[in-house]
Amino acid sequence: MIFANASRDELWINGARVESRLSHGVAIDEGDRIVARDDYDEELVHVCNEAIAKLRKSVVEDVRMRLVASARRVRGVVMSEATITTTKNGLSIVGTDLSSLLSGAAAPSPPLDSAILWRNGSAAVLLHEAIGHAAEHNAPPVAWPTWLTVHDEPQFPIDDCGNESRIVDLMHEPPSCFRRESFRDVPLRRMTNVWVRHSCLTGPDKNVWPTPFVEVFLVRGGSYDPLTDIVTIEIALSTIGPFTIRKTRTEIAASIIGATGEPQRYPGVICSREGQELVVGSHAPEMVTR
Amino acid sequence: MSEVYRKFGRVARSEKGTRIDVTEAGEAIESGDTFIATPLRERMELPEPDLPEFKIAAERLVITHGIAVHQFNDIEWREETRRLHVSLTHDKIRALIDLDDFDFDLVKQIADRLQHAGNEREAPQRIRIASHVAKTLLHDLPNVWQRGGGRDGKGQLIVEVPEPRASNWYRPSYRVRPIRKAMNLFARCERTEIDRDLPRAIAITNGGLLIDDGRDVYPSPIHIVSIDAAAPDGEIESRCR
Numbered sequence: 044m045i046f047a048n049a050s051r052d053e054l055w056i057n058g059a060r061v062e063s064r065l066s067h068g069v070a071i072d073e074g075d076r077i078v079a080r081d082d083y084d085e086e087l088v089h090v091c092n093e094a095i096a097k098l099r100k101s102v103v104e105d106v107r108m109r110l111v112a113s114a115r116r117v118r119g120v121v122m123s124e125a126t127i128t129t130t131k132n133g134l135s136i137v138g139t140d141l142s143s144l145l146s147g148a149a150a151p152s153p154p155l156d157s158a159i160l161w162r163n164g165s166a167a168v169l170l171h172e173a174i175g176h177a178a179e180h181n182a183p184p185v186a187w188p189t190w191l192t193v194h195d196e197p198q199f200p201i202d203d204c205g206n207e208s209r210i211v212d213l214m215h216e217p218p219s220c221f222r223r224e225s226f227r228d229v230p231l232r233r234m235t236n237v238w239v240r241h242s243c244l245t246g247p248d249k250n251v252w253p254t255p256f257v258e259v260f261l262v263r264g265g266s267y268d269p270l271t272d273i274v275t276i277e278i279a280l281s282t283i284g285p286f287t288i289r290k291t292r293t294e295i296a297a298s299i300i301g302a303t304g305e306p307q308r309y310p311g312v313i314c315s316r317e318g319q320e321l322v323v324g325s326h327a328p329e330m331v332t333r
Numbered sequence: 334m335s336e337v338y339r340k341f342g343r344v345a346r347s348e349k350g351t352r353i354d355v356t357e358a359g360e361a362i363e364s365g366d367t368f369i370a371t372p373l374r375e376r377m378e379l380p381e382p383d384l385p386e387f388k389i390a391a392e393r394l395v396i397t398h399g400i401a402v403h404q405f406n407d408i409e410w411r412e413e414t415r416r417l418h419v420s421l422t423h424d425k426i427r428a429l430i431d432l433d434d435f436d437f438d439l440v441k442q443i444a445d446r447l448q449h450a451g452n453e454r455e456a457p458q459r460i461r462i463a464s465h466v467a468k469t470l471l472h473d474l475p476n477v478w479q480r481g482g483g484r485d486g487k488g489q490l491i492v493e494v495p496e497p498r499a500s501n502w503y504r505p506s507y508r509v510r511p512i513r514k515a516m517n518l519f520a521r522c523e524r525t526e527i528d529r530d531l532p533r534a535i536a537i538t539n540g541g542l543l544i545d546d547g548r549d550v551y552p553s554p555i556h557i558v559s560i561d562a563a564a565p566d567g568e569i570e571s572r573c574r
Contacts, residue, residue, distance in 0.1 A: 061367055062368045063367075064370040064371070065370070065372065070353075076351070076354070078353075078354050079353060079355040079356070081359070081372045227355050227357075229349060271539075317348075317393075
């Protein structure tokens, strides 16, 4: 099995390009050994060059922007990704529209022990850690609400080991796809594109749900520790400012009390595991935890 | 003025039971505020790094052996590195071991002691800290020096100076912009004899250090207050709270 990839990334600060990198190479899988070389692949580099040129059109002043265009070929199929991570005042999103998030945080401050309303698709990050990463580690089952589903839905036909990709229910099995950040990396079973959905029969009943809410808009980072079964979520932007949640998966499952609306795309999860950073799509409805 | 750095390297790494052999060469050019890194088509013949077999029940085991030729402007130097990273677990304790050699006997000893670990205890007032643990804790402590030897990421000689005076450049890859960082840290004290009866920190844990007092083994959240003695082999004696 041959995996080839190329990537071009650029760092722009205040509208000026300060860093630029090109990377390309091939990994040949030979059973439990991988032989990797930085061979040039004209087609993949061309795909990256075209994609990064398009991304550059979104560069603006007064922010830090990291542009990444990558392409890979597995079993003759070329697949590509392009992302911009925008950072301003210590807040980062995958995308360019920070303004909508910043305006949402101007609500009055409720008490710290209030219920949490996960807005803007941010519940996907909580469940990415508590269900997705736990599934990657084959963690034992937890009693999640029966009206809640979490699936990994790959957007590409073949994974980085040449297997056909497929949708999986992360509450019952690990992601199907093996992924690698580059030709230098060992492929790992990783999430690709997380969709959280609900089947709550009634709409949000603010008489039933606890109020007031702490509204969460943006998450700085998260982790799941398979040894302690503890999930840590660092909230970057909420109506009470930054704070951290540390709970076991059982506690998180018990804390989920409702959801409403259609899944919204959360602006960005750059997932790091074993030193390999990958973009994972994230979508969730508004969700409430106690 | 542009600074040009080139690296030709081969690395063998064992990770999760898979061996990966990587051969690559690249160039980094820094000019004012701008950093550009690209692979080189040029090749340099380098020997294949060997990778020893080592098996242990571990949460994570990464063995790395790299051979590289570096060029910075007119300076060329060669470097060979060995790295061993092990994450061992017992109950809810995770012990992390990072070595710059393949000391598998040390890993086995720690693994054996970890299996006897009990509940967390308060930090002892005085401990000794094994050299491989001390290396990771020394940043920002007093009496810490940079050991001389080798060249940094811009080809400059790494000289023996107190850590705050170190002005060397750390460049882990040609794709990474170098940063100023003290390297090869060690503690220097007038007293070089360690009290060998003190409890000994043998690994970093999730939340502190793994302490072996000769009879019991336990994790402890430790804050080092001072370094009271430093042996030539890198082991240190510290007061804690």
